[in-house]
Amino acid sequence: MIRHSTFLGAAVVAAALVAPNAPLGAAGSAISGTVKVTGLASGADAVVYIQQAAGTFPAAKPVEMDQRKMQFIPHVLPVVAGTTVKFLNSDPTPHNVFSPDNEKYNLGTWPQGQTKDHVFATCLKPPCVYTQLCRVHPEMEGFVVVLQNPFFAVTNKEGHYEIVNVPPGAYTLGVWHAKAKAQPKPVTVGADKPATVDFTLGR
């Protein structure tokens, strides 16, 4: 069982349980660290992820992105390719969901309490970022980040992250943020030997 989470639990990663087909180490370890974004007060909402892990990873259970108080919640939602995202409208006003990115889609407009599903089936060159927009409320913005494997985490408002149960091995750790960039970094994880990797993102 692999669990991925955010350190201190400030941001919720909904794709919680993944059963990989690839053999994993008996005892995984963790990669943690801090992301700082130059010019921003908070390092929140950065996705830190292992770029490529051996094996194939089936889609996780469907996860939810809510539209509540005129916001996409969570603001950033990383998923494994093939995952279904359920877009819920919790507001009394109708919301629409569409994305101008990649293959593009428009799920239409629906009222409070209803959901519409979208399967993020493929991603040839992770991360595949889908900006979520609402035609009814142009200020709303969210992101679905499609990845190759389930070893990812979203930073909390302090910029902390933790990816747990990472199989021992050498990886390249990438980071994605809506407004800033940084180069990937190598990381080696041993059994019961956690690693720490910090990032500083710039414009």
Add this chain to the structure above:
Amino acid sequence: MFQRLSAYHFVARAVLALLVLAATESTALAVPAFARKYQTSCQTCHIVFPKLNAFGEAFRLRGYRMPGETAEMVKEPPVSLGAPAYKQLWPDSVWPGEISSAVPLAVNVKLGDVNASTLNEDGTVTSVKNDLQFPREVNIFGAGTLGDHVSYLAEMTFSENPNGSVTVELEHARVDFDSPFGPEDLFHFRLGKFAPNVADGFQEMWISTDAAIDSVFAYNPIGINGGTGLAGDVSPSPIALPDRVRGIEGYGMINHRALWVAGVVNGVGPSPTDTTGRFDGNNAKDVYARFDYKIGGMGLDGDMGGRPAPEKNWRDDSLRLGVFAYRGDASNINFPVTTEEGLNTNIQDAHFLRTGLYASLFFKDLNVFGVYLHGSDSLQTFDAETAARLGTVEPDFHAWFTQADYLFYPWLQGSFRYETVTPADPSVPSLRTGVFNASALIRANVKVMVEYQRDLRQGDNHSLNALLRFAF
């Protein structure tokens, strides 16, 4: 004919000029809306407001954005008018923008205790003592940014008249497009009614005296043999280096150190007899240009070249030099002039040119700056009844001023300005004026000034004013 027409009483004209001299006030801005937006003090951008320090000048030139501004500097997050991703969808969607979360309004209030002595035409002297002009002026501002690359400024001024009526003037109403393309800060464009950057560094945001620099901004060139003095409330608006224009201006900074400015504007307003409702007095446009270079100190865009900024943020040891030119066309705009002989004439300034040099030296707590201005006009005189042309003259005039500002304490500044204008009409002697000013910040946003202005040619013309200004 022409010689006869030129027989004016120069003394009377000079007195008129001096009366105006004592009455003209400078206009200046301090915009506390920015203090709220960034949660910062007035002294971040101002020395003794409204005078800008180097950082404030960079903030202004960059379209009300701080040098190296990041989102965390903005303590009052704006309201999004569209997610950034909508830029990808244009033209199928509206380009996103943003507005400030609080209404970006600010207020300036000025109170004055006026003491003035004025020599009248008949040789008598009028004295005014302790005339409490409470208030003298109230300004309401709106200023800020509208997302990336767009900024704005609007200002309305309310001046109370002795009879209780209020004069309202829209002093600024402009929108700027800041670095819409090309390297950052190389191209800015603004349109609307604004203070042209042709006077950058010596007007509006840099003059802490209450009296305006009339030698540069109020000289009236109209006269049978050329100008004789200052214009004051002459209509149409005087042909001078304008402190406000309606038009379009481009400006930008090159390699942090150079400033370029170019503008196309309406120019002189319509004559009183013009019933078309137009804002421009004729179909010709005025144009202007400027080029500055700054040596030392902070770059015009706020760049410090890796050096630390001075601890005392009003210091900016530097020398800035500039050249500027303004070419106007006031043809078909009549300025009525009655000669001493009683002949009613109309004078038109077919074209005029104002060229100038500007220098500003900052050294520790001292700032000395000044302008030399040369003007040339092409004046055509017509008989008001028959419209027959009576003659043409092409007179020249020149004016200059120098001002020294010294900061004794961060809250106390002393200023002295000497200015002179040599009118084109040779029968009129040069006007010379001295202005002393002491400005004290009793709070960051409350200023007390004592100012003495004196006609250095005729000692009966002088004023001593105490003023209180506050901004919130």
